Amino acid sequence: MASVTYKNVFKKFGDLMIIKDLNIQVEDKEFLVLVGPSGCGKTTALRLLAGLEEITDGQIIIGDRVVNDVAPKDRDIAMVFQSYALYPHLSVYDNMAFGLKLRKTPKEEIKRRVGDAAEILGITDLLQRKPRQLSGGQRQRVAVGRAIVREPKVFLFDEPLSNLDAKLRVQMRAEISKLHQRLQTTFIYVTHDQTEAMTMASRIAVINKGKLLQLDTPQNLYDYPNNLFVAGFIGSPAMNFFPAKLVKEGDKMLVDTGDFKVAIPDKHAAPYKSMDGKSVVFGIRPENIHDPEFAPQNILAEKITSKVDVTELMGNETLLYLVSGKNSYVGRVDPRSKLRVSDSAAMIFDMDKFHIFDAETENAIR
Amino acid sequence: MSNNPLSRFFGWFFHRSRGDSPFKTLMIHATLIVACIIAVYPVLRVVTISLRPNDTLLTTDLRIIPENATLDNYKEVLFGDPEKNRQSDFFLWIWNSISVVAVTSVISVILAAISAYAFSRFRFPGREAGLVFLLTTQMIPAGMLLLPLFIMIAKLKMINTSLGLIIAYAVTSVPLTIWTLKGYYDTIPVDLEEAALIDGASRVTVFTKIILPLSTPALAIAFLFSFMGGWSEYLVARVVLQKNEIFTWPLGIFTFAQQFTVSWGQFAAASVLIAIPVMALFLYSSKWLISGLTLGSVKG
Numbered sequence: 122m123a124s125v126t127y128k129n130v131f132k133k134f135g136d137l138m139i140i141k142d143l144n145i146q147v148e149d150k151e152f153l154v155l156v157g158p159s160g161c162g163k164t165t166a167l168r169l170l171a172g173l174e175e176i177t178d179g180q181i182i183i184g185d186r187v188v189n190d191v192a193p194k195d196r197d198i199a200m201v202f203q204s205y206a207l208y209p210h211l212s213v214y215d216n217m218a219f220g221l222k223l224r225k226t227p228k229e230e231i232k233r234r235v236g237d238a239a240e241i242l243g244i245t246d247l248l249q250r251k252p253r254q255l256s257g258g259q260r261q262r263v264a265v266g267r268a269i270v271r272e273p274k275v276f277l278f279d280e281p282l283s284n285l286d287a288k289l290r291v292q293m294r295a296e297i298s299k300l301h302q303r304l305q306t307t308f309i310y311v312t313h314d315q316t317e318a319m320t321m322a323s324r325i326a327v328i329n330k331g332k333l334l335q336l337d338t339p340q341n342l343y344d345y346p347n348n349l350f351v352a353g354f355i356g357s358p359a360m361n362f363f364p365a366k367l368v369k370e371g372d373k374m375l376v377d378t379g380d381f382k383v384a385i386p387d388k389h390a391a392p393y394k395s396m397d398g399k400s401v402v403f404g405i406r407p408e409n410i411h412d413p414e415f416a417p418q419n420i421l422a423e424k425i426t427s428k429v430d431v432t433e434l435m436g437n438e439t440l441l442y443l444v445s446g447k448n449s450y451v452g453r454v455d456p457r458s459k460l461r462v463s464d465s466a467a468m469i470f471d472m473d474k475f476h477i478f479d480a481e482t483e484n485a486i487r
Numbered sequence: 488m489s490n491n492p493l494s495r496f497f498g499w500f501f502h503r504s505r506g507d508s509p510f511k512t513l514m515i516h517a518t519l520i521v522a523c524i525i526a527v528y529p530v531l532r533v534v535t536i537s538l539r540p541n542d543t544l545l546t547t548d549l550r551i552i553p554e555n556a557t558l559d560n561y562k563e564v565l566f567g568d569p570e571k572n573r574q575s576d577f578f579l580w581i582w583n584s585i586s587v588v589a590v591t592s593v594i595s596v597i598l599a600a601i602s603a604y605a606f607s608r609f610r611f612p613g614r615e616a617g618l619v620f621l622l623t624t625q626m627i628p629a630g631m632l633l634l635p636l637f638i639m640i641a642k643l644k645m646i647n648t649s650l651g652l653i654i655a656y657a658v659t660s661v662p663l664t665i666w667t668l669k670g671y672y673d674t675i676p677v678d679l680e681e682a683a684l685i686d687g688a689s690r691v692t693v694f695t696k697i698i699l700p701l702s703t704p705a706l707a708i709a710f711l712f713s714f715m716g717g718w719s720e721y722l723v724a725r726v727v728l729q730k731n732e733i734f735t736w737p738l739g740i741f742t743f744a745q746q747f748t749v750s751w752g753q754f755a756a757a758s759v760l761i762a763i764p765v766m767a768l769f770l771y772s773s774k775w776l777i778s779g780l781t782l783g784s785v786k787g
C-alpha cells in the first residue's frame with residue numbers, strides 16, 4: 122500500500138522523446154487507469170515505474186522513496202504482462218510461488234498464500250498444470266495470481282485483458298474491480314480501451330503522444346473534457362465535432378457551422394461573450410441528440426434539419442448516422458424512433474450539454 | 488484399393504502428399520533411394536571387410552556377409568592376440584576419446600551458454616563485431632589452424648597431454664556453440680525475464696532459473712554437436728598426441744596400419760565397434776535433435 126508519484130518524468134529512446142514531462146500523483150489504494158491510443162507511451166510509463174526502463178529525467182516515487190535507482194525486485198511492485206509471461210517450464214503452483222521462494226518465504230506460508238490466491242481466482246484445480254495446458258482466460262488468472270501472492274505495495278497491469286474474447290473481458294473486468302476492493306492496494310492499469318478505463322478506474326489519466334492530457338474521475342472526464350482529444354477519446358460512440366465560428370447576433374452568441382447555427386443559451390454564454398469571429402470546434406455527444414418525436418421536455422432545444430444516412434438498431438437504443446450539409450454526425454436516440462434511411466427530420470440538440478473547443482489550441486473554452 | 492499386402496506397400500510407398508504428381512513423387516523417391524545407397528554402401532563395405540578372414544581389401548565379391556565370415560578381427564581388436572603376445576588398447580582409446588570429448592563438450596557448453604546469453608540480451612560495444620568474428624573463425628579450415636594450434640599448445644607445454652587436446656577442441660567448438668545457443672535464447676520472450684526480475688530475481692537467478700531450464704533442448708544439441716565434432720577428429724589429435732596411452736581412438740586404429748602390413752580387417756572391425764555407441768547416442772537423442780533443429784519460440 123503506497124502512493125506513486127511521477128514527477129517531471131522524461132523518457133528518451135535514442136533521439137525520440139517518448140514520455141514528455143509526465144506528472145501523476147496516484148493516491149494510496151487508488152485504481153488509476155492510464156489510457157491512450159496505441160503507441161502513446163502507456164507501456165513505457167508503466168515500465169519506468171517497474172524499473173524495467175531507466176528514466177531519462179525526473180523522479181518516480183513509491184511511498185516516500187525515490188526509486189530511480191532501485192532495482193525492479195526491490196520496488197515492491199507486481200506486474201501483470203499483456204503476454205502474461207508465465208514461466209512455461211513451471212507448473213501453475215510454481216509460477217505463483219516463484220517470487221515467494223526467491224524471497225525465502227517459509228514453505229507453509231507459500232502454500233497458504235498460493236492456496237488463498239488460487240481460491241480467490243478459482244484456479245485451485247489447475248495448480249499442477251503447466252501454462253501451455255491452460256486456456257487464455259486461465260493463463261490470465263494465473264498471471265494475476267502470481268502478482269497477488271506477493272502482496273506488493275503496487276499492482277501494475279499492462280493491458281491484461283486484450284488477448285481475451287469480448288465476453289471474458291467483461292467478466293474479468295468485474296473480477297479485477299472486485300480484487301481491487303478486496304486487496305485495498307494501489308492499482309495502476311494500462312489500457313487503450315476507454316470502456317475498460319471508464320468502468321474500472323477511480324481516476325483516469327489520458328495520455329497522448331507521451332503527454333498527460335487530463336487526469337480526473339471517469340465522470341468528470343466524460344462531462345468536462347479539457348480538450349478535443351480527451352473529448353473524442355472518452356465515450357462511445359465518440360462525441361460529434363463540428364468546425365464552427367462564434368458569431369454575435371444582437372446580444373446572443375451563436376455557433377455557426379456554415380450549415381446551421383445554434384444559439385448558446387444565456388446561462389452558458391458568459392465565457393464566449395468577447396469571442397465574436399473566433400474559430401472553434403463545437404462538440405456534442407450522441408446521447409444529447411434526440412429524435413424530435415421522443416425528445417425530453419424542458420431541455421434547451423435547438424432544431425437541426427438533417428437527413429438519415431444509416432441506422433443501427435441496437436434494441437435498447439438506436440444509432441442514427443445523420444448528415445446536415447457537409448457535416449455528418451451520430452445521434453443516439455430512443456429505440457421507438459421511426460426515422461429510417463433517407464428520412465429528414467429536425468433533430469433536437471440539447472444545448473445544456475454542448476462543448477466548445479478553441480480550434481487552434483484544441484483546449485476547451487468554458 | 489485391394490487389401491493384399493503388396494498393393495498396400497506400393498500404396499504407402501508411392502503415397503502422394505499434397506497432391507504432387509506421380510512423376511514428381513517418383514523422382515523424389517528415386518533421388519532419396521540413390522542418396523541412401525550412396526550413404527550406406529561404404530558402411531556396408533566396411534562391415535564386409537571386418538568379417539573377412541584375411542586382410543583382403545579389394546575383391547569383386549559383392550556379398551555383404553562374405554563366404555567363411557568370421558569374428559576373429561573383432562576378437563583381436565577387443566582382446567588382443569595372445570599368440571603373438573599382443574595386448575589390445577582398444578578400450579583405453581575409447582576411454583581416452585570419451586573423456587577428452589566429454590570434458591571438451593562440457594567446457595564449451597558452459598562457456599558458450601554464458602557468453603551466448605550476453606550476446607543475446609545485452610547491447611555492448613563490439614557485440615556485432617564479436618558475433619561476426621566468431622563466425623569467421625568457423626570459415627577457416629582446420630588444416631590451416633594446425634600449425635598455430637600446435638605452437639600455442641607447445642608454448643603452454645601441453646603437447647602430449649589430454650588437457651592440450653581438450654583446449655584445442657574447446658576453442659574450435661565454442662564459437663559455433665555460441666551461435667547455436669544465441670539463436671535459441673533469441674526466441675525466449677524477454678517478458679519472461681522481466682517478470683522474473685520483478686518477482687525478485689537477480690540477473691544470475693534469471694539465467695539459472697528461467698533461461699537455462701527453458702534451453703535444455705538447445706543445450707543438449709550444443710553438447711551433442713560438440714561431442715560429435717570431437718569424437719572422430721584425427722588431424723589435431725595427431726599433432727597434439729604422440730603417446731599410445733593417451734591416444735584417442737582415431738589415432739589408435741591407425742596403429743593397425745603399420746609400416747609394412749595394414750590389418751584392414753581389424754581396422755574395419757574397430758571402425759564398426761566405434762560406430763555402434765555413436766549410432767546409439769544419435770538414435771537416443773534424435774528426439775532432441777529434431778525438436779532442436781526446429782527450435783521454435785517458447786510459448787507461455
Ligand SMILES: Nc1ncnc2c1ncn2[C@@H]1O[C@H](COP(=O)(O)OP(=O)(O)OP(=O)(O)O)[C@@H](O)[C@H]1O
Nearest residue numbers: 134135139157158159160161162163164165166313
Ligand atoms: N525499447 C524501445 N526502443 C525504441 N522505441 C521504443 C521502445 N519501446 C517503445 N518505443 C516507442 O515508444 C513509443 C511508445 O511505446 P509504448 O509501448 O509505451 O506504447 P503503448 O502506449 O503501450 O502502445 P500500445 O497500446 O500499442 O501498447 C512507441 O512509439 C514505440 O515505438
Ligand SMILES: [Mg+2]
Nearest residue numbers: 163164165280
Ligand atoms: Mg503497450
